[in-house]
Amino acid sequence: MAGMLCVALLLTSLIWSAAPTAGSARDGRRQQLTALPPRGWNSYDSFSWIIDEAAFLDNARIMANRLLPHGYQYAVIDFLWYRRIAAGSGVGAYGFDSMDRWGRPYPDPRRFPSGRGGGGFRPIADKVHAMGLKFGIHLMNGISTQAVNANTPILDARTGKAYVENGRQWRTRDIGLTHRTCAWMPKGFMSVNTYLGAGRAFLRSLYRQYADWGVNFVKLDCIFGTDYSPKEIVTLHSILKELERPVVLSISPGTAVTPALAENITQHVDMYRVTGDDWDSWKDVRPHFDVARSFAAANKIGAPGLRGRSWPDLDMLPFGWLTDAGANQGPHRTTSLTFDEQTTQMVLWSMAKSPLMYEGDLRHLDDRTFNLITHPTLLKINHHTRNNMEFGYIHSERASKPDEQSGRSKSGYPMDVTNNGGNVLGLGTCSDRSASGWYSISKDHICRSYGIQNGNASFCISKAKLLPTSDGVTMSNGEDLAKFHLAGIDNEDNCLDASVSPWRTSSGSQTPMFSACERHTKQAWELTENGQLVSSYSGLCATMRSSKEGENETTGARAWTAIGDKAGEIYVAIFNLDSARRKITVSVPDLEKVVGRKLARCTCTDVWSRKRWSVMKGGISTVVASHGSMLFEIQC
Numbered sequence: 337m338a339g340m341l342c343v344a345l346l347l348t349s350l351i352w353s354a355a356p357t358a359g360s361a362r363d364g365r366r367q368q369l370t371a372l373p374p375r376g377w378n379s380y381d382s383f384s385w386i387i388d389e390a391a392f393l394d395n396a397r398i399m400a401n402r403l404l405p406h407g408y409q410y411a412v413i414d415f416l417w418y419r420r421i422a423a424g425s426g427v428g429a430y431g432f433d434s435m436d437r438w439g440r441p442y443p444d445p446r447r448f449p450s451g452r453g454g455g456g457f458r459p460i461a462d463k464v465h466a467m468g469l470k471f472g473i474h475l476m477n478g479i480s481t482q483a484v485n486a487n488t489p490i491l492d493a494r495t496g497k498a499y500v501e502n503g504r505q506w507r508t509r510d511i512g513l514t515h516r517t518c519a520w521m522p523k524g525f526m527s528v529n530t531y532l533g534a535g536r537a538f539l540r541s542l543y544r545q546y547a548d549w550g551v552n553f554v555k556l557d558c559i560f561g562t563d564y565s566p567k568e569i570v571t572l573h574s575i576l577k578e579l580e581r582p583v584v585l586s587i588s589p590g591t592a593v594t595p596a597l598a599e600n601i602t603q604h605v606d607m608y609r610v611t612g613d614d615w616d617s618w619k620d621v622r623p624h625f626d627v628a629r630s631f632a633a634a635n636k637i638g639a640p641g642l643r644g645r646s647w648p649d650l651d652m653l654p655f656g657w658l659t660d661a662g663a664n665q666g667p668h669r670t671t672s673l674t675f676d677e678q679t680t681q682m683v684l685w686s687m688a689k690s691p692l693m694y695e696g697d698l699r700h701l702d703d704r705t706f707n708l709i710t711h712p713t714l715l716k717i718n719h720h721t722r723n724n725m726e727f728g729y730i731h732s733e734r735a736s737k738p739d740e741q742s743g744r745s746k747s748g749y750p751m752d753v754t755n756n757g758g759n760v761l762g763l764g765t766c767s768d769r770s771a772s773g774w775y776s777i778s779k780d781h782i783c784r785s786y787g788i789q790n791g792n793a794s795f796c797i798s799k800a801k802l803l804p805t806s807d808g809v810t811m812s813n814g815e816d817l818a819k820f821h822l823a824g825i826d827n828e829d830n831c832l833d834a835s836v837s838p839w840r841t842s843s844g845s846q847t848p849m850f851s852a853c854e855r856h857t858k859q860a861w862e863l864t865e866n867g868q869l870v871s872s873y874s875g876l877c878a879t880m881r882s883s884k885e886g887e888n889e890t891t892g893a894r895a896w897t898a899i900g901d902k903a904g905e906i907y908v909a910i911f912n913l914d915s916a917r918r919k920i921t922v923s924v925p926d927l928e929k930v931v932g933r934k935l936a937r938c939t940c941t942d943v944w945s946r947k948r949w950s951v952m953k954g955g956i957s958t959v960v961a962s963h964g965s966m967l968f969e970i971q972c
Contacts (some may be wrong), residue, residue: 340761355487362574369582369643370606373717374691376404376410376472376553381654381695382667385416385427388447391666393463398698400467406710407719408694410553410584410714412472413457424936427662428474430449431482438510440493440542459551472542472553472584473546476518477568480540482524484512490534491541499537499663515857516565517972518558520589522856527560529572540575541575544786547581554583558609561591562763562834564874566600573604577806582773585642586649586691589613592605593627595634596765601648602639607691614651616671617662621681622913624650625894627686629726631955637689637724649691655682656705667697675704680911680965682708687717687896687909691893695902703800713943713969717907719899725906729926732893735917735959763834766868771877782822782863796821797832823850823857831859832878834871895918897930904972906931912960 377399396411418434418441419425425432440616443451450459461471481859487509492499499506511534516527529535546554556572559565573843576583587601588610598608610627614620631637631648638645655678657667660720669826685692694709708714764771773784783796822832830850842916853859860872869878892914906929924935938951944967951970960966 340653343513344559352669365716368536370584370641370647371644373605373645373647373689374584374586374693375403375406375408375718376412376470376691376693377553378412378414378472378474378652378693378695380414380474381652381658382656382697383414384659384663385414385419386421386447386664386666387413387417389450389460393460394541395698396464396467396469398701399885400469402698403708403710404438404468406715408692408709409468409470410472410693410774411469412553412555414473414555414695415474415557417441417443417448417473417478419666420446424967425961426664428521428523433480433482433743435480435483435486436490437488439479439488440484440491440545441480447529447939451588456545457549457551462739463813465550469667470552471550472555473551474557475542476521476557477559477563478516478518478525479508479512480525481512481517481523482515483508485509486589490538492537493544494543499534501533504639506532506537508538510537510715511538518856519562519591520949521558527565528567528786530567533779536571536575539571543572543575543579543583547579547583551582551583552579553586555586555588557588560601560876561589562596563589564597569601569604576642582643586650590649590651594699594762594764594768595636595835596768598634598636598648598657599632600766602636602641605646606642606643607647607649609651610648611651613661614654616654616658618673621673624681624684625726625911627911628690629685630723634686637706647689647691650685650688651683652693652695653678653709655709656694656698657700658696667700674963675708675965676961677707679708680963682711683716683909683965683967684896684911686714687721687724687898687907689718689721690726691754692718697937713967714909716900717898718753718902721907722901724898725896725930727818727895727897727922727927727930729925729929730895730910730922731913731917732920734914735919737916745752761870764879765876766870766877768873768877768879770879771869772867773880774863774867774878776863782869785829820851822861823853832861834858834876884909893918895920899926900933904933904937906935906970908956908968909967910968912962912964915962917959917961920957922953923955923957929953933972935970935972938970941969941971943967943969 345442377395379392379395383391392413399411401407416427418433418720420432422432428624433632434444445452448460451457454488457471457473466470487507490506490508490511491496505925511532512530513529518525528538530539576585584606587605588609591612593610593798598690601608610631611624614624628650632863632932638649640646643962654669655673658671659665659667673681686777692709696705774782776782781796781798823830829852831853833851862870862872864870869877892912894911894913896909899905900907908922910920910922928935935951939948940951940956943949956968
């Protein structure tokens with residue numbers, strides 16, 4: 337193993353024991369449920385959506401025997417457990433879902449036969465609990481299009497009968513918000529109107545059923561990031577507090593998330609995804625360094641949460657035996673990450689105190705992977721450190737050149753390319769300082785004032801041909817302070833789309849944030865008097881930063897520090913994100929500034945080799961392999 341890199345980041349101290357709430361002892365125990373970052377196993381990266389009962393229980397047994405002693409306790413069935421495997425079925429298919437008479441999903445009886453006869457997941461949950469594990473499931477937020485189209489009655493969980501309000505029996509078609517569909521599965525699921533008593537009743541019937549099934553953990557999709565819906569998050573928080581069985585709430589997908597976006601929801605959830613899907617490629621791993629730094633700097637790691645603490649989630653660990661995203665196929669290949677890259681990912685996840693959810697098929701778990709995900713020092717850092725921060729006082733230089741002929745690093749991935757000086761579009765809260773600065777340069781164009789030189793705006797979008805939306809949003813006639821579509825200057829057939837992420841471009845025609853113009857609110861925008869471009873779909877604002885803001889981040893060297901529970905215990909993790917080997921140096925005086933103490937009489941241990949030496953005045957210097965990492969434990 338190799339790897340080394342440094343960077344700076346500040347995080348306030350964590351409080352390890354959550355203060356008990358006033359009330360019953362049961363409420364006090366609930367508050368401790370996620371006092372530490374959760375750990376577990378999830379079926380998604382190894383089975384996509386097609387896992388069945390036998391394969392899940394096989395993995396759960398191995399998990400109980402091998403991973404539970406190391407704190408991995410949540411066994412989670414990921415998405416579409418209610419969908420039938422058949423010709424024409426798949427992630428984007430319609431009409432293949434098992435649904436009860438109240439419009440609620442239940443496990444596909446062919447894949448999960450123990451649930452036949454109304455048992456749902458209860459028989460599986462009982463077996464999982466008997467193993468000493470906790471049971472979790474994935475959900476899509478809101479309600480399915482299939483349920484809305486079926487127009488079923490809504491169960492009033494408090495009476496056991498159809499929900500009636502003001503003398504009227506309410507149905508699923510009354511509560512589905514057709515203009516707020518899931519960004520990545522728009523034909524399958526939509527939000528529920530939580531302002532209606534019927535909408536809240538539907539959600540209450542869902543979560544009471546899951547608690548009756550023995551569910552301990554819910555991973556809820558399409559409610560955060562691009563699909564940000566704070567009203568629904570707060571509503572679910574109140575419903576979960578009503579349950580006799582405490583349920584951990586994990587929300588995702590996490591695309592386009594900023595610390596400001598998480599500001600108002602951390603106290604309502606236990607963990608929340610802050611990145612897009614993390615698959616087994618270096619290009620997916622590398623952006624996590626910037627994201628983790630931002631959330632640590634904003635003191636979001638371990639903020640007060642629903643059941644104790646709320647944890648920014650860097651997504652799952654795609655190691656071992658996997659499948660492909662959205663595939664109708666189970667585990668059939670090994671991870672594409674090199675072992676150095678896997679180690680780097682595991683070290684960052686531990687230093688950033690992210691929940692640790694392993695994704696590989698446990699029936700093929702090899703010793704090297706097992707030793708990595710259960711490494712005692714990494715697990716200790718993940719649970720029992722404080723002041724976890726990126727450390728910026730580092731020096732580095734390349735020790736070798738990348739393979740320029742092939743254009744690839746030794747890991748086989750494309751070499752890192754320095755940003756070409758374009759712009760970076762994003763989606764964030766309207767209080768973000770980078771959300772202002774949009775203005776009409778003419779009746780046909782909206783521009784961003786950032787970086788104007790010689791009278792030329794850095795980025796412009798044209799007002800597209802006005803299209804009335806199919807979901808009731810009134811578009812403007814082209815005047816300011818009204819809603820309109822925005823198109824790329826080079827291609828007016830493509831419109832700015834609030835449901836696509838990430839937004840990265842050097843010109844309007846190159847950004848993936850533009851998709852074919854269609855009659856949907858996700859492409860409706862409003863320019864305010866404050867110079868903000870507000871999405872009618874999410875209520876979030878378009879943000880823009882110059883890529884030059886990140887030029888000091890292209891060297892490839894990063895580092896994190898953390899303080900251990902024991903007196904005089906310090907951890908330093910160093911990473912090399914470059915496509916070539918780098919010599920990276922950490923100065924002891926700089927390190928002393930961050931940890932707040934003298935290190936002259938301390939010893940330093942290389943965690944990988946166990947080599948130990950006295951910390952000298954000069955510092956720590958080493959050559960780190962491409963995409964590798966080093967971890968040091970300092971004892972004073």
